[in-house]
Amino acid sequence: MRISDSQIRLVNGRIEALLAADNFYGKKLKEAGITSVSTPEEFEALPFSEKSDLRDAYPLGLMTAPEDQIVRIHSSSGTTGLPVIIPYTKKDVEDWAIMFARCFEYAGITNKDRIQITPGYGLWTAGIGFQAGCERLGAMAIPMGPGNTEKQLQMMQDMESTVLCSTSSYALLLSEEIEKRGIKNKIKLKKGVIGSERWSEKMRTRIAESLGIELYDIYGLTEIYGPGIGINCKYNTGMHCWDDYLYIEIIDPKTLKPVPDGEMGEIVITTLVKEGAPLIRYRTHDLSRIIPGECPCGSKHPRLDTIMGRTDDMMKIKGVNVFPSQIEEILQAFPEVSSEYQIRISHLDGKDTMRIYVETNGSVNFLELADRIAVKVKSAIGFTPLVKVVENGLLPRSEKKTKRVIDERYD
Ligand code: ZN
Numbered sequence: 001m002r003i004s005d006s007q008i009r010l011v012n013g014r015i016e017a018l019l020a021a022d023n024f025y026g027k028k029l030k031e032a033g034i035t036s037v038s039t040p041e042e043f044e045a046l047p048f049s050e051k052s053d054l055r056d057a058y059p060l061g062l063m064t065a066p067e068d069q070i071v072r073i074h075s076s077s078g079t080t081g082l083p084v085i086i087p088y089t090k091k092d093v094e095d096w097a098i099m100f101a102r103c104f105e106y107a108g109i110t111n112k113d114r115i116q117i118t119p120g121y122g123l124w125t126a127g128i129g130f131q132a133g134c135e136r137l138g139a140m141a142i143p144m145g146p147g148n149t150e151k152q153l154q155m156m157q158d159m160e161s162t163v164l165c166s167t168s169s170y171a172l173l174l175s176e177e178i179e180k181r182g183i184k185n186k187i188k189l190k191k192g193v194i195g196s197e198r199w200s201e202k203m204r205t206r207i208a209e210s211l212g213i214e215l216y217d218i219y220g221l222t223e224i225y226g227p228g229i230g231i232n233c234k235y236n237t238g239m240h241c242w243d244d245y246l247y248i249e250i251i252d253p254k255t256l257k258p259v260p261d262g263e264m265g266e267i268v269i270t271t272l273v274k275e276g277a278p279l280i281r282y283r284t285h286d287l288s289r290i291i292p293g294e295c296p297c298g299s300k301h302p303r304l305d306t307i308m309g310r311t312d313d314m315m316k317i318k319g320v321n322v323f324p325s326q327i328e329e330i331l332q333a334f335p336e337v338s339s340e341y342q343i344r345i346s347h348l349d350g351k352d353t354m355r356i357y358v359e360t361n362g363s364v365n366f367l368e369l370a371d372r373i374a375v376k377v378k379s380a381i382g383f384t385p386l387v388k389v390v391e392n393g394l395l396p397r398s399e400k401k402t403k404r405v406i407d408e409r410y411d
Helices: 007-020 024-032 040-044 050-056 090-106 127-135 149-158 168-181 201-211 324-332 364-379
Strands: 072-077 082-087 114-117 140-143 165-166 191-195 216-223 226-232 239-241 245-252 265-271 282-288 316-318 320-322 341-348 353-360 384-393 405-407
Touching: 007 024, 007 040, 007 265, 024 050, 050 082, 072 090, 082 090, 090 127, 090 216, 090 226, 114 127, 114 149, 127 140, 127 226, 149 168, 165 168, 168 191, 168 201, 191 201, 201 216, 216 239, 245 316, 316 341, 324 341, 324 353, 324 364, 353 364, 364 384
Parallel strands: 114 140, 114 165, 165 191, 191 216, 341 405, 353 384
Antiparallel strands: 072 082, 216 226, 226 239, 245 265, 265 282, 316 320, 341 353
16 A cells, blocks of 8 residues: 555655754755655655664654644653653644544444553553543543552442453453452453553453453554554454554565565554654564455555564574565465474574474475475575475464464573
C-alpha cells in the first residue's frame, strides 16, 4: 500500500513545519535540498529518522510548533543514556484521544463500559492515553495505574469493571490471582485491551480462557503519540492502523527499501498531522508486515500483523547479519519442503555453526535436496549452513507461533 496523494499533501505540510523549525530533520531536508515531495518515489527517497536523532535532540530539540502551542510533554524511558522528550500541542493531544477512542470502538467497547486502566501515568504515555480515549468515548475510567494487585482486584469487583487495560504479563498475573482467590464469579470483565509487549499465542489463550474475556492488541509507541495508533477488530486478523493520522511503511532493514504488502520487515512510521514533534519515516525497529486484502469487518484501515520481534533480533553468525525471514524465503522457493523448518545456531571449536532442518516426503532424495538448499543459503548470506532434511511431521509444531530459531550459543 503506497502513500496516497492526500497523504503526500499532509506530509508536505509537515516538511514545511520541520524546515521552519530547523530541527534535526529540518536540517536533513535542507541539506538534501528538499522542500516538498510529489510522488511516492520522492517520498521513499526522504531520509529516515532514528531514535538516536531523537535522543540527540534532548531536551526540547524536537519541538516543531511554537512554544506557546505546546501543552504537554511525554518521555520514553531511555534504557541507555538520555530519554526522548516528545512535545504535544492541544491538537496532538486531541488527535491521540480520537485515535484511542476509535481503538476502543473497534474492540466493541461503548460508553456503557467501565474501563480499569492499569498502565502507568506520568511522563510515560500509556495510562493517560487509555484515559483520554475512554473519556472521549464516554465510558467510565477507573484510573488505577500499575501495581497494588490487592486494590486492583477490590476495585474490579466493587466498580464492576468490564474492560481491563494492561500489559499481557499483568493481565496474566491478575487472572492467576483471580483463580487463586476463587473470585471469578464476582468479576464482570468482558474484554481486555492489551498493549506494549510482545506476547505468545499460548499466553493469549491462557488469559482469555482464564478470565473468559475477549482480548485486543493495541499498538503504539511514545515517539508516535503513544499507544492507540492501531488495534485489531473482532475478526482478529491484524491491527487496523489509522492511516488518516499515520503512514506506515514496511522496509527491509538491510536494504532500507520498502517491501511489498505481505512481506515481513521493519515498521517505519510517518506522522501526517502531528504538530508538536512530527516525525518523517521514523524507524521503529519493530518487525511486522502489512496484511494484504480486506478485513471481513469492512474497515479500509490497513492492518499490521502481530509484532514479530525487533530488528535487533537479527542473528549475527560468523560476523554476518542473518534475518530469519531470509532463510524462510529461500525455503519457500523449494516446493518439496513443508512449511516447517528450524534453525539452530551453536558454537563449536571456536566457530559459529548454523544447522537448518527442513521436512519433506520420501519421494525426494534427501542428500541432494540438502545440497541444493545449502547452495542457495550460501549465495544469500555468504556462508554454507549444514542442512538436514527429515521426514514430514518430525519438526515440532505449536498452535500458532512456533519457535523456529534456536540460538544455543547463549543457553
Ligand atoms: Zn477488521
